[in-house]
Amino acid sequence: MTDKPAKPAKQMSYPVLKEIFTRFRDLEPEPKGELDHTNAYTLVVAVALSAQATDVGVNKATKELFKVADTPQKMLDLGIDALTEHIKTIGLYRQKAKNVMKTAQILVDDYGGEVPSSRAALVSLPGVGRKTANVVLNMWFKQPAQAVDTHIFRIGHRTGICPGKDVDAVERAIEDNIPAEFQHHAHHWLILHGRYVCKARKPMCSNCLIRDLCLFEDKNL
Structure with missing residues (x-):
């Protein structure tokens, strides 16, 4: 994990998190993983x-x-x-x-x-x-388990959505703070956002649907 910012954001409030994930859901109601599989x-x-x-x-x-x-x-x-x-x-x-x-x-x-x-x-x-x-x-089993990869760790730490010093802390932050109605798809929305918008070196802040809510201090506008 080498791409986290030097200064982590603070944990966002519940109303802000609810608004963020409402926007994610409105944009992509049923996010899917990108690995092909049949069972x-x-x-x-x-x-x-x-x-x-x-x-x-x-x-x-x-x-x-x-x-x-x-x-x-x-x-x-x-x-x-x-x-x-x-x-x-x-x-x-x-x-x-x-x-x-x-x-x-x-x-x-x-x-x-x-x-x-x-x-x-x-x-x-x-x-x-x-x-x-x-x-x-x-x-597969439709459980609200949170798989924290490098994208989720980065943006969780950077934005304040789910900050933590390591992947276990970020996983707990998702489970403890993100509203229950969004738990099932939370990690997919975060992965996609980190992969295509909130990138490691050049985050696309000007194209970000949550830039007004993000706590990242060095927004690239």
Whole structure:
């Protein structure tokens, strides 16, 4: 996490947060994640592969992979060599391939080939951290789990929406302060805003729909 501002914003008030997320919802009522998947298992694999990689790159690699291996058993049948060939364009692909195969084996052996809906069970899988688990819980199991990535950490800290010294603190700030009606889609709205508007080096403040509410002192207007 190297792109947070030196001076974090203060936590916004509840009415301001409600107005911000109302605007986000009005702009995009049903925000979607940008990783392609067909079921809970392919979502787990896609998110795990996305660490230190772009969603575009992961989608390109998994397009053919998921046609032949969209369940844990099919992944085991495919084998690590073929899996490695599919994902070799992704960063850290060798270690990720090992983790994907280990996870597939655990899911077959311990969960009947199904992806568990428990965060504790998910984070016990190789290569699945809290962020990956929260993405799966949110996107597939419809739980209000908050997956904090570099975009959310940056803009949460910068704007005052959900400031915190680390990703755990930012996650808690979302859960504790953002109105309940927005919790399910909160992390998607924040990711999209951070990816396309509130960018790391050159935030597009002049095109920002919440610039009048943002607490960032160095707005680029």
